[in-house]
Amino acid sequence: MSTPNLSTPNPVTDRSTLRDARRIVVKVGSSSLTDGQGGVSIPAIDALTRVVGQLYHSGAQVVLVSSGAIAAGFKPLGLAKRPKDLATQQAAAAVGQSRLMAQYSESFWKHSISVAQVLLTAEDLMRRTQYNNAFRSLNRLLNLGVIPVVNENDAVATHEIRFGDNDRLAALAASVVKADALLLLSDVDALYDGPPTRSGARRIANVSAEANLDHVSVGDSGSAVGTGGMVTKLQAASIATDAGIPTFLTSADNAQAAIDGEDVGTWFDSRGERKSARNAWLEHMAVSRGRIMIDDGAVEAITVRHRSLLPAGLIGVAGTFESGDVVEVVNSEGIVVARGLTNYSANELPTMVGKSTRQLRNELGPEYDRVVIHTDDAVIVKQTSLSRDHYD
Ligand SMILES: Nc1ncnc2c1ncn2[C@@H]1O[C@H](COP(=O)(O)OP(=O)(O)O)[C@@H](O)[C@H]1O
Numbered sequence: 001m002s003t004p005n006l007s008t009p010n011p012v013t014d015r016s017t018l019r020d021a022r023r024i025v026v027k028v029g030s031s032s033l034t035d036g037q038g039g040v041s042i043p044a045i046d047a048l049t050r051v052v053g054q055l056y057h058s059g060a061q062v063v064l065v066s067s068g069a070i071a072a073g074f075k076p077l078g079l080a081k082r083p084k085d086l087a088t089q090q091a092a093a094a095v096g097q098s099r100l101m102a103q104y105s106e107s108f109w110k111h112s113i114s115v116a117q118v119l120l121t122a123e124d125l126m127r128r129t130q131y132n133n134a135f136r137s138l139n140r141l142l143n144l145g146v147i148p149v150v151n152e153n154d155a156v157a158t159h160e161i162r163f164g165d166n167d168r169l170a171a172l173a174a175s176v177v178k179a180d181a182l183l184l185l186s187d188v189d190a191l192y193d194g195p196p197t198r199s200g201a202r203r204i205a206n207v208s209a210e211a212n213l214d215h216v217s218v219g220d221s222g223s224a225v226g227t228g229g230m231v232t233k234l235q236a237a238s239i240a241t242d243a244g245i246p247t248f249l250t251s252a253d254n255a256q257a258a259i260d261g262e263d264v265g266t267w268f269d270s271r272g273e274r275k276s277a278r279n280a281w282l283e284h285m286a287v288s289r290g291r292i293m294i295d296d297g298a299v300e301a302i303t304v305r306h307r308s309l310l311p312a313g314l315i316g317v318a319g320t321f322e323s324g325d326v327v328e329v330v331n332s333e334g335i336v337v338a339r340g341l342t343n344y345s346a347n348e349l350p351t352m353v354g355k356s357t358r359q360l361r362n363e364l365g366p367e368y369d370r371v372v373i374h375t376d377d378a379v380i381v382k383q384t385s386l387s388r389d390h391y392d
């Protein structure tokens with residue numbers, strides 16, 4: 001595994017981190033921005049921009065990840081409720097997104113703040129060059145004193161290339177811009193140990209390790225416009241905290257209290273080490289082109305001893321990839337244990353399976369005296385059983 005390029009000695013457990021964050025990603029859900037009938041809620045956006053504006057004027061750089069395009073677009077299209085089919089959702093998003101942006105521009109301008117619309121698809125973060133572009137553009141906007149308002153590019157995103165939820169998009173954006181904190185604002189004031197509609201559900205104030213979630217049951221969205229419910233918020237918190245970014249979940253109404261360090265919401269501690277953006281990209285965003293299957297000895301070597309992957313540990317290869325592409329490394333049961341950049345193509349690897357580097361050098365020449373995946377080009381994947389990608 002690569003050595004993280006930034007490190008903090010202890011996990012960040014202090015709620016004042018939010019107030020002190022110099023760069024922060026704030027994500028707000030559809031139900032907190034729209035009126036439920038398919039229109040933008042001006043009072044809600046005014047209230048949000050007041051809080052975010054205060055953060056900004058205290059010296060923080062803020063990226064706002066805003067949902068609500070679809071929820072703000074169905075009334076103007078004459079629809080009574082959120083459409084279910086993709087084409088109508090795309091149409092509603094195209095209409096709603098411009099209405100949302102118009103309101104953001106007006107509300108933020110009352111605080112002398114300019115905003116910029118940044119629409120991303122999952123693909124923009126999957127390919128390394130596009131990922132670098134996204135970073136460069138967001139970074140420049142922030143340094144120019146602009147608040148980027150990010151949403152998924154719903155008007156063109158198809159099922160295949162969709163994030164589908166802005167919670168994970170926000171966590172990935174936080175990693176892209178190397179944020180100090182992620183603030184998730186929803187219609188619920190905290191994570192509860194069960195859906196909050198269940199009587200006796202109790203607030204969880206702090207999550208310091210994934211084990212704290214063992215007794216927690218989460219459900220779908222409680223509103224007619226939200227997507228993902230609490231599941232995607234926990235995924236987002238996991239992505240961000242794993243990348244060294246502490247995460248706070250509360251309601252839009254509690255945003256100011258959260259920033260003031262009050263005992264509201266749920267605080268997710270970062271897991272100590274700050275991951276390099278490259279490793280976060282490899283683990284969560286990069287699209288893999290194939291799979292390399294390895295034996296138990298190789299699994300131990302790369303996941304426990306952090307060694308490079310040698311051809312001797314290979315047991316199989318699937319997919320179509322070139323040298324330099326991202327591949328998943330799976331154990332003999334097909335469970336993904338790592339992701340990394342391969343030094344060989346899918347055509348070259350089958351002849352190398354199980355052979356020592358010396359044997360390969362003798363048989364194929366000195367250019368085959370290389371590891372399959374260098375430890376600096378790999379990330380170890382925890383508890384992943386499903387692949388996100390598909391191969392022929
Ligand atoms: N364990 C839980 N704790 C808190 N909320 C939960 C839980 N399980 C399900 N939920 C639901 O998740 C909803 C928030 O998700 P969602 O509607 O997608 O919000 P948003 O639109 O803000 O992204 C809450 O309104 C709540 O009904």
Ligand SMILES: N[C@@H](CCC(=O)OP(=O)(O)O)C(=O)O
Nearest residue numbers: 030067068069070165166227
């Ligand atoms: N990109 C979509 C929102 C997707 C989404 O995650 O919504 P939400 O659960 O309200 O944060 C939109 O703008 O309508």
